Amino acid sequence: MLLLGLELVLASYVGLRVYEKSRGKIVSGTSLSAVTESPTTPHTTPSDPKLLQEPSRGEKSVHLHYVKVSGATLGLSVLASLNPIWMPITLAGFTYSAIPYLRLVEHSLFKKKKIDGYVLYGVADLMTLGLGHVFTATLGISLTHIAYYLVSNAEERSKNSLIDVFKQQPRTVWLLRDNVELEVPLEQVRQGDIIVISTGEIIAVDGVVITGIAAVDQHTLTGESQPAEKTVGDMVLASTLVLSGCIQVQVLTAGSDTTAAKISELLTHSIDFKTHSQLKGEQWADAWSVPFLILGFSAMPFLGPTATVVILNGHIAQSIRITAPLSTLNYLNVAAHRGLLIKDGRVLEDLPNADAFVFDKTGTLTSDEPSVGRVIIYDVNYHENEILMMAAAAERKLAHPIARAIVKKAESLDLTLPDIEDAHFQVGYGVSVMIGDRLVQVGSYRFMQQEGVELPDDSDQDIQQAHNAGHSLVMVSCNRHLVAILEMHATLRPEVIDIINKLRDRRSCILAIVSGDQEQPTRKLAERLGMDHYFYNILPQNKADIVEHLQQRGYTVCFVGDGVNDTIAMKKANISISLSGATSIATDTAQIVLMDGSLKHLPDLLEISTELEKNLDRSWLLNVVPSTLTVIGAFFWRMDILTSVVLTQGGLGLGVANAALPLRQLKTESPTPLLPHQSYAEYERTAGE
Ligand SMILES: Nc1ncnc2c1ncn2[C@@H]1O[C@H](COP(=O)(O)OP(=O)(O)OP(=O)(O)O)[C@@H](O)[C@H]1O
Numbered sequence: 001m002l003l004l005g006l007e008l009v010l011a012s013y014v015g016l017r018v019y020e021k022s023r024g025k026i027v028s029g030t031s032l033s034a035v036t037e038s039p040t041t042p043h044t045t046p047s048d049p050k051l052l053q054e055p056s057r058g059e060k061s062v063h064l065h066y067v068k069v070s071g072a073t074l075g076l077s078v079l080a081s082l083n084p085i086w087m088p089i090t091l092a093g094f095t096y097s098a099i100p101y102l103r104l105v106e107h108s109l110f111k112k113k114k115i116d117g118y119v120l121y122g123v124a125d126l127m128t129l130g131l132g133h134v135f136t137a138t139l140g141i142s143l144t145h146i147a148y149y150l151v152s153n154a155e156e157r158s159k160n161s162l163i164d165v166f167k168q169q170p171r172t173v174w175l176l177r178d179n180v181e182l183e184v185p186l187e188q189v190r191q192g193d194i195i196v197i198s199t200g201e202i203i204a205v206d207g208v209v210i211t212g213i214a215a216v217d218q219h220t221l222t223g224e225s226q227p228a229e230k231t232v233g234d235m236v237l238a239s240t241l242v243l244s245g246c247i248q249v250q251v252l253t254a255g256s257d258t259t260a261a262k263i264s265e266l267l268t269h270s271i272d273f274k275t276h277s278q279l280k281g282e283q284w285a286d287a288w289s290v291p292f293l294i295l296g297f298s299a300m301p302f303l304g305p306t307a308t309v310v311i312l313n314g315h316i317a318q319s320i321r322i323t324a325p326l327s328t329l330n331y332l333n334v335a336a337h338r339g340l341l342i343k344d345g346r347v348l349e350d351l352p353n354a355d356a357f358v359f360d361k362t363g364t365l366t367s368d369e370p371s372v373g374r375v376i377i378y379d380v381n382y383h384e385n386e387i388l389m390m391a392a393a394a395e396r397k398l399a400h401p402i403a404r405a406i407v408k409k410a411e412s413l414d415l416t417l418p419d420i421e422d423a424h425f426q427v428g429y430g431v432s433v434m435i436g437d438r439l440v441q442v443g444s445y446r447f448m449q450q451e452g453v454e455l456p457d458d459s460d461q462d463i464q465q466a467h468n469a470g471h472s473l474v475m476v477s478c479n480r481h482l483v484a485i486l487e488m489h490a491t492l493r494p495e496v497i498d499i500i501n502k503l504r505d506r507r508s509c510i511l512a513i514v515s516g517d518q519e520q521p522t523r524k525l526a527e528r529l530g531m532d533h534y535f536y537n538i539l540p541q542n543k544a545d546i547v548e549h550l551q552q553r554g555y556t557v558c559f560v561g562d563g564v565n566d567t568i569a570m571k572k573a574n575i576s577i578s579l580s581g582a583t584s585i586a587t588d589t590a591q592i593v594l595m596d597g598s599l600k601h602l603p604d605l606l607e608i609s610t611e612l613e614k615n616l617d618r619s620w621l622l623n624v625v626p627s628t629l630t631v632i633g634a635f636f637w638r639m640d641i642l643t644s645v646v647l648t649q650g651g652l653g654l655g656v657a658n659a660a661l662p663l664r665q666l667k668t669e670s671p672t673p674l675l676p677h678q679s680y681a682e683y684e685r686t687a688g689e
């Protein structure tokens, strides 16, 4: 009777597949996943090849449906054991519940052409049915559906918290409407709109240049350090930086699409990744599939088919595929709750190994808003306000902390900024603009040297004095003649000393500062914080060289930065971190963004990654022990099928409970408030008024 039932299940499945093929549907292997399209999850559409390879995740509601149907079938199977009249409907329910799983088996056998955990478990469950254990067979299917439901549930939860956190990063652009520039949120930009992008600004959307000419630094996208010249008809890309010129760009994709694309990229990297231990576990499980199959069937002549099923049930692939993603997703959720935007799940795995922490100085260790101190004047023809007015005009559209400080100072004095022309920004040096017929340049000592600006003899002493006090300096020249030096007072972020001490306490690592600033301010800060190394006067490319050098010496490097000048190093580093409110190019590049705009949660990040590692190890143990017992049981204790299912699924249950452990923290903690500081977007908003 039940062998007949088994044949019916298989025949129904084959019938269904033939019917689907004849209707030309592409459903092979999508099985346990949703086949409905969700607007926030463009990567889980049915035609996505990723789903065809790894169809374990999908929409919660679909899994819930199967949980319900298989649960009801489980009830029916109890009735069927009392009265066979219930058998046909039970078999129908079983077939319906098993279809998603059979798709996976079909996919493994015919698409991937391999015998893996899905095949083993499918064979075991169908054999269970064939041997007359309808209840046990249905139990196996039900528990599988419950497990996948839990994964999809966790996935949805972390997805939502990631989206929430991501949306806390406001962006604005300058929209041209009726010849007036209006600052609007990126989300409001529509396809075909025209936006204006000036020197020093980061392009927020993909588009085509319709007027103007600009030199664009595209290294964050192409890695190429030479700026590209963009003029009418050329395409410009989001996350690139305008170094000189001003362009009007016609938008190709709406701002909301740009955000959606970013979110979907983020979700793909964070949620669809597999931890090394999961990959290793799956490889291990897959490699052991054929031996398990052989072992199971060679036991059959001596111990009977029950032993075969028990041995096949002892295979652990099933549980690894469930517990590992569940743990990871739950920890991502905890991270989001603490205001940590993790854009690439892989970094959670690399973090426990990080043993070199490299910090940028200005804007990262020091607060993102320095202030202008003394204005030391070298040309008596200029008044302090006039100097600040020129410097602020030159810096107006730049996102550098120094630029912001100067603009803020000018604002506080109610200075009206003159129009500028012909602006050129040189990352790590400074900016040149024309104000009327005067060439005004604002930047570092090195910038002045490069531009042939001579420094008066008496400036040496002033420079020395300011440096001794730990201040940084910015020079202002007019027509290649130094007019003033601005003293920049940067305060250390209040949490930094504590963070550095915590890092020291928690792991043996080296700590370093790299800065584009000069020696003395950098050294002073390094000494104050007890850093192991400090590097000063470093150009953006050289920041990356330092990271590479450390990597060559065997370190796993975590780079924490805020500026345009940090992005090359961020790309090179094993782990890159930025702070919300930093330049958008830095928060775009970094794998992790600290959303409260401070370094406070950096130790939490390390803690979360270490806990995840331990949690995965524990899950592994919780899977392996019952599996081993099951296999031993098949040979020595004549274990029955129900016991093997209860034992292995019990291990899975414990694994699931273990994976849920981090969620307890969510209950006791209130979410981290985001962005207490003014963001650059806000800053830009107010600066334009
Ligand atoms: N927009 C700017 N306006 C004025 N000076 C600038 C500007 N950008 C860079 N500079 C000068 O070039 C130097 C190096 O700049 P860079 O941005 O590489 O590093 P930084 O901001 O000083 O320090 P860190 O690398 O620690 O963030 C600055 O110290 C400053 O003197």
Ligand SMILES: [Zn+2]
Pocket (backbone or CB within 6 Å): 360, 361, 362, 363, 364, 561, 562, 563
């Ligand atoms: Zn910086």
